Amino acid sequence: MFAYANDPSEHECLLEVAGVTKRFPGVTALDNVRLSVHRGEVLALMGENGAGKSTLMKIIAGIHQPDSGELRLRGEAVTLDNPLAALKSGIAMIHQELNLMPHMSIAENIWIGREPLTPWHTVDHGAMHRATTQLLTRLRIDLSPDDLVGELSIAARQMVEIAKAVSYDSEILIMDEPTSAITEKEVAHLFSIIRDLKAQGKAIVYITHKMDEVFTIADQVAVFRDGCFIGQYPAHTLNGEQLITLMVGRELTQLFPQRTQPLGDVRLEARNLGLKGVFEGVSFELRAGEVLGIAGLMGAGRTNIAETLFGITPATEGEMFVDGKPVRMTDPGQAIHLGLALLTEDRKLTGLFSCLSVMENMEVAVLPHYVGHGFVHQKALRLLCDDMCKRLRVKTPSLDQCIDSLSGGNQQKALLARWLMTQPRVLILDEPTRGVDVGAKAEIYRLIANLADEGLAVIMISSELPEVLGMSDRILVMHEGHMTGTLDRADATQERIMHLASGVPASALDTAAPAHPQ
CATH class of the missing domain: 3.40.50.300 (P-loop containing nucleotide triphosphate hydrolases)
Structure with a gap:
């Protein structure tokens, strides 16, 4: 089906996605997509926000179920009803949004739900500490098992997430934007870990928006656009411009606009x-x-x-x-x-009200200006939000859509709209x-x-x-x-x-x- 850079006989196909379709209200997230994940390789998933990458990975990780199509694990069709079923099948996922518990230690976060027990069925904290120390040492992560996660930097938490995923000893490891909050030094460290995992015969599925990472670490590149599978290619056969064209369906001839207006006061x-x-x-x-x-x-x-x-x-x-x-x-x-207006660094933690609609997220900074005699002037607010959505090209089926269902790029534009509405x-x-x-x-x-x-x-x-x-x-x-x-x-x-x-x-x-x- 696909051409590979290396001899396919050396790289057993661990997972095949065959004709998978997934729909959500108002949108087809995946449309008859396919994919092959091979042992000892890094497969980079590329595409714009909303292309379907994270949805497909959540299906593979057992979080969502496909409406049609199937997953084949080591050649056998499988049904992954939940994340635990995926873990038991040898699939672990590091999510873009970190899922650690801040009031627990690193060791407690890594082994939660599978803590080693004493003969009296209590948690064996000594064994858990030793296992965590061995894991962190193996991954060359300079942290203590007893460190409280809530006191760690975002970058350190990311490394804990990576250690937790590796601790399952899974054959397939999915990494969704693993370098979004870590330094160049820590990226180099992560790539070293990935190369070690490859040498052990693990398969890595790697989602990123950073072109340089793709050509540094990936063996294969799979491209998605608007929920459709475009193709899977050996990484060495592509360059940055070709990859961008495959992803967006057009050339981005000038990424950074030129500005000539003189500066003011x-x-x-x-x-x-x-x-x-x-x-x-x-x-x-x-x-x-x-x-x-x-x-x-x-x-x-x-x-x-x-x-x-x-x-x-x-x-x-x-x-x-x-x-x-x-x-x-x-x-x-x-x-x-x-x-003044501030668009914060972490849109999930300090930007979005994830349980509210697009409009509710946009209007929050100006809402006091649209209240009179105890009533909210909803019509004027909706017109303002609608105009701002059009200006910023926020792609959403409706202003009443839950903002959590939007792609990352559209969430970011909605937050920008919130602050621009304050003029x-x-x-x-x-x-x-x-x-x-x-x-x-x-x-x-x-x-x-x-x-x-x-x-x-x-x-x-x-x-x-x-x-x-x-x-x-x-x-x-x-x-x-x-x-x-x-x-x-x-x-x-x-x-x-x-x-x-x-x-x-x-x-x-x-x-x-x-x-x-x-």
Whole structure:
């Protein structure tokens, strides 16, 4: 059925998806799709948000059941009625949204529901501690079994999720966006783990939106578009442009829009801004029509700066000015009143009300302005939300649709719509394209560029250096809570940003050897 880079006889087919269809109210998520997963290989699943990748993986993991078609495990048709049935069949999944219990230890999270027992049928905490230590050591994860999950960074929690999945010793391991919240160093660590698992004959199904990861780690690439299977290809036969065209059905000739509008007056200024024990000495001016990128490694303090500017964690030192007037930002309500808006880093944890509709999620920031005499002016609110959905091209069957049913890209655009409805003068975006496919990224970049051209002042925090370089007029770089430099667009390169993000002072860059010798 498919062509493979290596001799197929060396790679037993562990799982075959044959003609699977899955429908949800108002949408066909999967339409007669097929797939082959082989032992000792990494299969990358690629496609825009809403293409059907996660739905198919949830079917394989026993979370959803197909409406038609079948799964064949080691050549035999199987029915996976629930996640436990999938685990018993040798299939484990690491979900994009972490599912750990914050008030329990790492060991308790990894072995929950299958804890080792003493002869008296109580939990054998010593055995559980030893098993966890062996697992973490084997995976070279520098954490203690007794560490409380709620006190770990997002990146550390991601590594715990990976350890938990590996602990099942499954033959097929599904990883859904496993690098969305970890640093480059931790990505390299994860890839080392994946290569070890491949050598043990495991099969890895890897969902990502990051092109460089695909060509680094994948043996095969399966492409989905609008719920349909497009094809499965040896990774070495594709390049980035070909893969994007397969995913979106068109060429994205210019991912980062060009902007030529002149900058306006200073909208926001920080002078030696700091939050005790977290960051200090941050100074910048942000002008109307400008996109100021903030770069730095995980833990550098980027998100903390955004939260301080927005009043979530009020500054303990330094000064802030909005439109030239000094302010002491003490809460988000004050920030919104002064024309600031913040799109947070984690849309599930701090952005979405997942049990509410698209409209309810969008209207929450402006709802007080549409209440009169004890009644909500629903008609005016619905018109506003509908107009904003059209402007941002939010794909949803209805404003009354539960926002949880939308793709990640459309959820992100709905959250952007929420803040644009407040008519902000300063928009702070923390990882605006995290977990978003390349097509939705292009739309978000276009939107940011249009907003800047209309005079909005934008701060954009991103872990993706091409994104920072492609969108920013200037780039502020952080290292361990300290501002190490600011680069103009013309002077910025990935090498210069990484030097500053690693703690090399800006003055040292001028004497460094050129990144690209002539």
